[in-house]
Structures are given as structure tokens and as C-alpha cells.
Amino acid sequence: MHSSSPSSPSLHDNSSAQTTPQPLTRGQTFAVAPAFRAVLHHFKKHVGVGVICAVGYFDPGNWSVDIQAGASFGYRPMLFVIFLAGIIAIILQVLAARLGCVTGLDLAHHCRLLLHDHPRHPRLVRRLVLYPLYALCEIAIISTDLAELLGSAIGLCLLFPKLPLWSAVLLTGVDVFIFLVIGDPSRTGRPVRFFELVILILVAIVFVCFILLLVKVHPNWPQVFLGFVPSAGLLQTQPNAVYTAIGILGATVMPHALFLGSNLATQDRVSQPPQPLPTPADARRPSFLQRLQRFWKSILYISRSERDDLKDYTTRHGFRQNNSIEFIRAHLGHGTVDVILSLLGLAVPINSAILILAATMFYSSSNNNSIGLVNMHTLMLQSLGTAAALLFALALVCAGQTASITATLAGQIVSEGFISWNVSPFIRRLLTRLISLIPSMIVAISSGGAGINALLIASQVVLSVVLPFVAFPLIYLTSSKTVMSVRTPKVVIQEKLADTPPILSTHPVTPVSDAPVAASITVVERNFDSLDDSIKHSSTQEYGVIDFSNGYILTAVAYAIWVVVLIANVYAIVMLGMGQA
Structure with missing residues (x-):
């Protein structure tokens, strides 16, 4: 006769297994810890680049198009168009991040390497391709800054109703001094965390403002979520629906964000920065005049020479050395995740929120009137009260300022890459802002709000025209095995x-x-x-x-996107020229 040991559980007694919670085993604990450390490392080191790139995707130009789309066509199908534009933006922005991370150079420098010293016809390629492409990129930067200037000026007028429009336009020129405080992240080779913090705070203000506005208007949420589903109504409604959808695509994907994203992806965000050498004890402390002279030299410089870092800016593709595999493994995955989460978590929701607000408040089947930023604020003031209108104006000013800062930084990257002109961000912003101020002041004084709205729309048309010329070299370079x-x-x-x-x-x-x-x-x-x-x-x-070049599927998708964007822009320009939009 066998007696069971007290320590051995009975085969039929499993009550303790059902009621007692099982703690994590040692192997499970070790499996969770690396994942937590990876997430913590991502937030400490890599968050920032995607947010800075996402700023360009909800600038005041997007606001105008989204407001008109929501007021004219409601939730469906324009919310799906916003989501589709966000997916296109993610693909192109990820390609830009891959190019910068793998090669160590941004898109502008790659265009110069590709086109400046052509093996057969160098002068012809420079004059017919490189310099016209650079001119188009500069026009896109100026058009972007024009939209940010106008949006910020309108936001100031909405915050201070007694301020004349031309005065608000003039006041926006004061922000050229921003770079004196936040620094220049494009020249250090490393992230400037204070710069990223300023952008994050401004974007957070915009995001919170729209959350509060959505809570106040009480949209029809089942219909809102249904709006993100593809619908044949886009082609069955009036012709302006297609034109508006193309406007959303053109206003969402910003050319300057591709240059900016590729440049920021080259920064080393992992290794420790080199420590400065200790000052000798017998070294004299510089005088006040010497420190002042150094300060002005650091913010007022224009040079034709190459940059003083250790990167290779001259060796042609096929012969130059890209970043090390250790650098790519440390940055590529985190950079891609940051871009995707920032665009899906900020750009798409903010653009969607603008359209939802307009559709909830003003959409009707017989509404074909044009509604701009000023009209939206006025109707919001009448319908929702002063607090909601104030939130709208504050979000507009913050969005305009953040987009304007990043546009200036992108302009600096473009000039350094294409023609090797090293210009301080202060001078760059001053010149760009003066070019934008001249037409804005003329239109503000002569035509008022209606002229400003027309100028804002014109700036988005210019960006739509430039986008295919910028996207093609990006897709070509990232699909090349020689480059990647x-x-x-x-x-x-x-x-x-x-x-x-x-x-x-x-x-x-x-x-x-x-x-x-x-x-x-x-x-x-x-x-x-x-x-x-x-x-x-x-x-x-x-x-x-x-x-690290694109696979066949990604290459095919990228070129298909380029063809769609090209056809959409040609259609929009033809419709606009025929006066049917």
C-alpha cells in the first residue's frame, strides 16, 4: 500500500492553481526589462526629430484647406483624404530619415553630389537641373514662410481685435530673433535639446487647444470615425470635392520637411558629446568686448567655404563612406518609429480636428460659401463663446510660429546643401522674412483679409507644384544600392x-x-x-x-505615390486655370 507524500499535490486538487495568482517567472522578468529600457531610451534620446518634422504638416496653410473641406463636404470623404495624405507623408518622411541616417548627409547635399559634377555634361546638368531645382526649393521655402507669416498675423489680429492687419504682419518680423535664444541645431551635428523642447511645448499647446475645442463642439463621433473609411462619394459629388481633396494632399506633404527630416536624422543622439578641454590657469578671461564680438560672429556669418565638421561633402556616390553600421543600428529603428508616431499621433489628429470642427459647426448640404480663418473665428465666437475663439486663435499663433521656425531651418539646410553657402539662421530668417513681408504688406494694405486669404491659398499651390520635384530625387536616392x-x-x-x-x-x-x-x-x-x-x-x-536601399515593394509604392501627386497637382493647376475651382 502506497501512501502519498504530503508535499506532493493531489491530481484532482487544482483549486490552489485556480485561485493563487502566478508571479512573473525570472525569464519573463528578464524579457520585460529590455523592452522597458528600450522604450525609456527612445523617449530620452530620440523623441524630438519626428515632432519637428510633423510641425510642417499642420501649418496655417493646412488650416485653411481643412476648414474649407469640412465646411463644404462634412466628415466624409475628406477625413479619409487627410488620413491618406498622412500615410503618404509618413512614407516620404521615413525615406528622408533613412537617407540621412545611413549616408550621414541630408537630401540637399545629395542633390549636389548627384548633379553638380556630372561625369559627361557637368555644366549642362548644373544649369538645367541643379540650379533650377535649387530655385524651386527656395521658392517653396519662401512660400512656406509666407503661409506661416500670414497665419501668425491673422492669429495676432484674432487675439487682439484692435490690431490692424498690416501691423500684425509687421510684428511677425520680430520673431527673427528667436534663433538668438534657442540655438542652431543644424550646425552642431548633435541635437539641441532646448530647441526641441521649445517646439514640443508649442506643439503641445496646439494639441491641447484642439482637444478642448472638440470637447466643446460635441461632434457626431460615429459619423466622424465613419469618415475615415474610403468612400466613392469623393468622385460622385461636385467637381470641387476632387479639387479640395487634391488641395489637402498638396498642403499636407511639405517639401521643406523632407530636407529637414533628412538633416536631423544625421545627428548623433546616442554617444556622449566631447567634453571641452580645461582652461589653463594662466589664461586670461576674455573682455566684454571680445565676448560680444564672438557672439555677433556666431550669429552673423555668411561663408562660401565648406563646413568645419568631419563629414565628407565632396566624394561622389559609389566612392564615399557612409555611416558605420553601429551608428545605423543605434538610430535607424528609433528614428523611423519617432517619425511614424509623430505624424500619426500629431499631424493627422490635428488636421482631422480642424476638419471635424468646421464640419460639426458649419456643414450643410447647401453650403458652398468660402470659409477662411477669420470667418471660422467669427462663427466660433458667435456659436461657442469667447473662450473657444481664444483657444482657436492661440493655437493658430503657436502653429504658425513652430512651422515658421522649422521652415527657416530647412531654408538654411537647402542653401548649404545645394550651393555650399553657410548662412546663419538669424540672417537666413531675416532675408526670408523680408521677402515674405513685401507682398504680405502690399496685400494687407490694399485688399485686407480677402487678399490675405487668397495669398495664403496661392502659397499652397506653389508648394504643390514644387513637391514632385523634391520627392523624385528622394525616392531615387533611397532606392539606389550605390547610395545606400x-x-x-x-x-x-x-x-x-x-x-x-x-x-x-x-x-x-x-x-x-x-x-x-x-x-x-x-x-x-x-x-x-x-x-x-x-x-x-x-x-x-x-x-x-x-x-539599406528600398526593397522592390517600397520602391514601387514610393514611385506610385509620386505619380499620384504629380497627376493631382497637374489636375489642380488645370482646374484653377480654367476657373472651375
Whole structure:
């Protein structure tokens, strides 16, 4: 007769297993900890680039188009168009981030490398392609700054009703001094956290304002969510619906954000910055005049020389060295996630909120009137009260200022990349703002609010025209194996290979002409230090290649997006020229 041990549980007694919660095992704890550390590392080091790029996607130009779309056509199908424009923006912005992270250069510098010294017809390519493309990009920067200037001026007039419009336009020129305080993140090679913090605060104000406005207007949420579903009504309604949808696409995807995103992706956000050398004890402290002179030199510079960092700005594609594989692995994934979350979590919701507000308050089947920013504020003041109108005006000013700061930074990147002119952001912003102020002042004095609204729409048309010319080189460069390949050191074991198990690479190795890798050898990736000394001394060094270019599917999708944007812009221009929109 066998007696059961008291310590062994009965096969039929499982009540304790059902009622007692099981704690995390040691393996589960170890699995959760790395994920938490990765998320914490992302928020500490990498959050900021995506938010700065997302600012351009809800500037005052977007506001005008979204308000008109919501007031004229309601939730459906324009909310789906906003979502589709956001997806297009994500794809192009991710390509820009990949280009900067892998190669270490932004889109503007790559355009110069591609077009400045053409192997067959250098002068012809410069005059017919490079310089016209640079001129188009400068026009896009000025048009962007014009939209931000007008939006900020209108917002100031809404906050201070007694302020004349032309005075508000003039006051927006004061923000040229912003870069004296927040610094210049494009020249350090590292993120300027104070700059990113300023942008984050302004974007947060805009976001909170729209949350409060949506709570106040009480939209029909089932119909709102239904608006994000594709609908055939876009092609079955009046012709202006297609034109408005094209306007949303053109106003959402901003050319300057692609240059900005590719530049910010080149920054090292992981390693520790170099510490300055200690000052010798016998060194004299500079006088006040010397410090003042250094300060003005740091903010007032224009030079034709190359930048003084260690990056390679002159070697042509196929011969230059891209970033190291360690840098790419530390930044590429986090940068991609940051861009996607910022555009989906900020740009798309804010644009959607603007349209939802307009549709909830003003949409009717017989409404074909034009509603601009001023009309929206007036109707909101009458319907929702002073507090809601104040939130709307405050969000407009903050959106205009954030977009204006990033547009100036993008203009600096464009001039440095295309023509190697190093201009301080203060001078750059001053020149760009003066160019924008001249037509704005003339229109504000002569035509008032109606002229300002027309000028705002014209700036978005210009951006729509420029976008295909900027998107094509981006897609071409990121799809090129010559541009996006990274050489990595490899070790070829010549002796004692049978006694040492190979360490296989987890990355595809693609041979190129200037770095051949024999197919009959066994490649061990970056684990040379783990081998014993006898194997080390009997080895030779070669280079393998890791290809970070777009895959076939992504390339096809990107070029399809480019064709759609091109056709949409041509259609919009034709409709506008025929007077049918």
C-alpha cells in the first residue's frame, strides 16, 4: 500500500492553481526589462526629430484647406483624404530619415553630389537641373514662410481685435530673433535639446487647444470615425470635392520637411558629446568686448567655404563612406518609429480636428460659401463663446510660429546643401522674412483679409507644384544600392576553419564592384575579437556590403505615390486655370 507524500499535490486538487495568482517567472522578468529600457531610451534620446518634422504638416496653410473641406463636404470623404495624405507623408518622411541616417548627409547635399559634377555634361546638368531645382526649393521655402507669416498675423489680429492687419504682419518680423535664444541645431551635428523642447511645448499647446475645442463642439463621433473609411462619394459629388481633396494632399506633404527630416536624422543622439578641454590657469578671461564680438560672429556669418565638421561633402556616390553600421543600428529603428508616431499621433489628429470642427459647426448640404480663418473665428465666437475663439486663435499663433521656425531651418539646410553657402539662421530668417513681408504688406494694405486669404491659398499651390520635384530625387536616392550601401569589416578565416564554428551574419551581404566578396568563403561578421590568437594571426581583412536601399515593394509604392501627386497637382493647376475651382 502506497501512501502519498504530503508535499506532493493531489491530481484532482487544482483549486490552489485556480485561485493563487502566478508571479512573473525570472525569464519573463528578464524579457520585460529590455523592452522597458528600450522604450525609456527612445523617449530620452530620440523623441524630438519626428515632432519637428510633423510641425510642417499642420501649418496655417493646412488650416485653411481643412476648414474649407469640412465646411463644404462634412466628415466624409475628406477625413479619409487627410488620413491618406498622412500615410503618404509618413512614407516620404521615413525615406528622408533613412537617407540621412545611413549616408550621414541630408537630401540637399545629395542633390549636389548627384548633379553638380556630372561625369559627361557637368555644366549642362548644373544649369538645367541643379540650379533650377535649387530655385524651386527656395521658392517653396519662401512660400512656406509666407503661409506661416500670414497665419501668425491673422492669429495676432484674432487675439487682439484692435490690431490692424498690416501691423500684425509687421510684428511677425520680430520673431527673427528667436534663433538668438534657442540655438542652431543644424550646425552642431548633435541635437539641441532646448530647441526641441521649445517646439514640443508649442506643439503641445496646439494639441491641447484642439482637444478642448472638440470637447466643446460635441461632434457626431460615429459619423466622424465613419469618415475615415474610403468612400466613392469623393468622385460622385461636385467637381470641387476632387479639387479640395487634391488641395489637402498638396498642403499636407511639405517639401521643406523632407530636407529637414533628412538633416536631423544625421545627428548623433546616442554617444556622449566631447567634453571641452580645461582652461589653463594662466589664461586670461576674455573682455566684454571680445565676448560680444564672438557672439555677433556666431550669429552673423555668411561663408562660401565648406563646413568645419568631419563629414565628407565632396566624394561622389559609389566612392564615399557612409555611416558605420553601429551608428545605423543605434538610430535607424528609433528614428523611423519617432517619425511614424509623430505624424500619426500629431499631424493627422490635428488636421482631422480642424476638419471635424468646421464640419460639426458649419456643414450643410447647401453650403458652398468660402470659409477662411477669420470667418471660422467669427462663427466660433458667435456659436461657442469667447473662450473657444481664444483657444482657436492661440493655437493658430503657436502653429504658425513652430512651422515658421522649422521652415527657416530647412531654408538654411537647402542653401548649404545645394550651393555650399553657410548662412546663419538669424540672417537666413531675416532675408526670408523680408521677402515674405513685401507682398504680405502690399496685400494687407490694399485688399485686407480677402487678399490675405487668397495669398495664403496661392502659397499652397506653389508648394504643390514644387513637391514632385523634391520627392523624385528622394525616392531615387533611397532606392539606389550605390547610395545606400554600407561597407562593413569582414574577417576571412584561412586556417583552422574546420576547428572553429562560423559565426554567420544576420544581414544580407551584397557584393558591389568596388568591394567584392567571394562567394566561396565563409564570412564572420565583427566577431574577430572572440577568436583565439592563432586564428587571428592567420586571417586577412576584407569588406562586405550591407544594402539599406528600398526593397522592390517600397520602391514601387514610393514611385506610385509620386505619380499620384504629380497627376493631382497637374489636375489642380488645370482646374484653377480654367476657373472651375
